[in-house]
Amino acid sequence: ETGVTQTPRHLVMGMTNKKSLKCEQHLGHNAMYWYKQSAKKPLELMFVYSLEERVENNSVPSRFSPECPNSSHLFLHLHTLQPEDSALYLCASSQGLGLKGDNEQFFGPGTRLTVL
Amino acid sequence: QKEVEQDPGPLSVPEGAIVSLNCTYSNSAFQYFMWYRQYSRKGPELLMYTYSSGNKEDGRFTAQVDKSSKYISLFIRDSQPSDSATYLCAMSARGSNYKLTFGKGTLLTVNP
Numbered sequence: 184e185t186g187v188t189q190t191p192r193h194l195v196m197g198m199t200n201k202k203s204l205k206c207e208q209h210l211g212h213n214a215m216y217w218y219k220q221s222a223k224k225p226l227e228l229m230f231v232y233s234l235e236e237r238v239e240n241n242s243v244p245s246r247f248s249p250e251c252p253n254s255s256h257l258f259l260h261l262h263t264l265q266p267e268d269s270a271l272y273l274c275a276s277s278q279g280l281g282l283k284g285d286n287e288q289f290f291g292p293g294t295r296l297t298v299l
Numbered sequence: 300q301k302e303v304e305q306d307p308g309p310l311s312v313p314e315g316a317i318v319s320l321n322c323t324y325s326n327s328a329f330q331y332f333m334w335y336r337q338y339s340r341k342g343p344e345l346l347m348y349t350y351s352s353g354n355k356e357d358g359r360f361t362a363q364v365d366k367s368s369k370y371i372s373l374f375i376r377d378s379q380p381s382d383s384a385t386y387l388c389a390m391s392a393r394g395s396n397y398k399l400t401f402g403k404g405t406l407l408t409v410n411p
Contacts, residue, residue: 187342214397225303226343226387226401239398273342281331281396288399290342 185209187291189274195297196264204259204294206274214280215257216288217249220271232257233280264298271295302326305388305402314411318375322388322402325369329390329400332364334373337385337404346386347373378409 187208196202208215217229231239232251246268248260257274275288305322312318320334331350335343347362349355355362363372371390375382385404391397 216397223307223403225305225403226389226399228398231397275342277397281391286391286396287345287348288397290344292340292342 187274187276187289189272189291189294191294192292193295193297195299196261197299198264198266200264201260201262203261204272204274204296206257206259206291208255208257208274208276208289208291210276210278210289212276212278212289213254214277214286215251215254216275216277217257217259218273218275218290220273220293222270226273230259231280238280261296264296266298269296269298302400303388303390303402306405307403309406309408311408311410312378314378314380314409316378316409318378318382318407318409320373320375320386320388320405320407322371322390323369324371324390324400326390326392326400327366327369328392329369330393331391331396332362332371333389333399334360334362335387335389335401337387339384343387380409380411383408 190205214233219227229243230249235251250258271293273293274291277288303324334347337343352366359376361374385406387404388402389399
């Protein structure tokens, strides 16, 4: 595997389900990100982790719970979602947070989530 | 006013045309400017990155930044069908480089 991988690629869940999205980066990066991409709306930054520490929570509802067990893996735990949470969820990684010009973000292919 | 405005298109051009894609922004703190390309069913990939006003060229692609007008552009010369994708502008401020603010993206189709 190379780059940034995400599983599953597609997920359909009911509003009472609990599911998790997984992201893995094979680039040796130290920072990882979750983004939400909805139709007709710009990409929205959700969470940022640097060296497994959360550095950004962009006012995301608590029904989204991120977890970063190590610098290569990032999870997004989902519970009691709403239909408006249906979107493409993208994971990205970068060498650092950009303070030294090292913030090129590499994206995974995304998980297409549908909440019924 | 949205922080970043980008015409979503769609934009359809014949092969070989010059394509101009644009974004305007309102936050004068933005110092870093990027263009991403996103193919269908893929994640965005970085095309161009610049942090100063002026032009930056890479092959058939030229990124232009005018900070005084808060306006950025991406030009594609000799467009190819393989350039058909959604183009996203993104920008960030000094000190929070990692916090990218994106435009909605412009869907481009280059017809053979």
